[in-house]
Amino acid sequence: MADKEKTPLFGPKEKRLLWDPINDNNPVTVQILGVCSALAVTSLVYKSVVMAIAVIFVVAFSNLITSLVRNYIPSQVRMIAQLVIIATLVTIVELTLKAANYAIYKELSVFIGLIITNCIVMGRLEAFAMGNSPWRSFLDGIGNGLGYGVILIIVGIIRELFGKGTLFAGSPIQLNIIGKSNDLVQYWIDTSPGSMMAWYSNNGLLALPVSSLFLIGIIIWIQRGRNKKLVDVS
């Protein structure tokens, strides 16, 4: 979205707004926000992707709307105003998903509604959108949504690949990657025929939400190991 705009609108500062939350100031691995939903929805990549898109939409547009009306919001009720904006957007996402893809709506069930309570969203409104221009707030929202989404998808890929042996299960392009491909599966869903490492047996731990906690921990460890800027924080 951002790339379509003209260059003067997209200087180095804007670029940082987009890039920082993906790496140096990642909402999940650095700020440790939004971990609850990262545990719950990452069992399949497809679910992670849909959740990531939903959160990007909600953060970006709640940031944009809040920033547009920030001078009219009375400070006494600003939290309530922010919540109304977030809740409205989340309900829009929920209704759209219900109409567009009912199966994934059922899968994600309560976690779409729980985006309202995702600290990333409210945190960005308080910390950024209330004091910055609409365009920058919008970019900040996209960046933070992406930062959350990237972690979700990384965890989702590891969990699905080693927990189920597939990728994108549940979506129209399910792929069997490793482990014995199950002939019976073909009754129900189309699968790509061949798969590598037929000796591999699925790791049940990775199907459980607990495993994302370990995975996020490992991601944080790797990130801090590589990025010296983050080490002195604690």
Add this chain to the structure above:
Amino acid sequence: MHSTGYIIKFTVIMTIIAGLILSGMFYATEPIAKKNAAVFKKRAILSSISSLLDKPLAQMSDDEVMDLFAQKMEQKVLNMDGAVVEGKAEDLSMAAEAKLDEADRKLPLFTYDGKDGKVNIIGIYGNGLWDKIWGYIALKSDNKTIVGSSFDHKGETPGLGAEIKDNPTFPHRFIGKTIFDDAGQYTSVKVMKKVTDPAHQVDGIGGATLTSNGVSEMMVRGIKYYLPYFKNNKN
């Protein structure tokens, strides 16, 4: 600092705008969402006879699912005495029926008329480990042999209890099992850790003993509800 009057005005306007947007959105998407929910339920029912369908279920469009139901699916609602009562099986909510007294419940019965003869599909509903579980069992026209099943759940553990839905081999294990023994005694089909009687038992899911027990209980109780009807309609 804003005055109290301004704050009240602001909140009222904000609420009205949000309310209008959401109610407009809701009415715009409601018919589609309703159709989606209906198709979703129909797919769950069809997945119990997925091996008998002319086309893999995943490749069927929503309209094809609706057509199949309109043309090849006969729907009945039964009472607990096995008599047919008014109503359409697809409109029956098993969750709502399960809250009633056992004697007052109604049961859905679908009869699929495919190329391999008629198949009765019955609905069962019970308790898993964490929350409700339910399923559809397809029986050959002798009402004795299972030709397919599908299960779903509300909150079983992913990777363990949730495998009753996520693992396609689980419902497949029920195919060919019989719910009566040779003497004509009702046995249902149970989910066991160790199968000792392959005609009436299927292998459970490792690490999900309590969900497996829930499925067993549901199979025994749920199919039993239909026995009066089967008795009255022997062919």
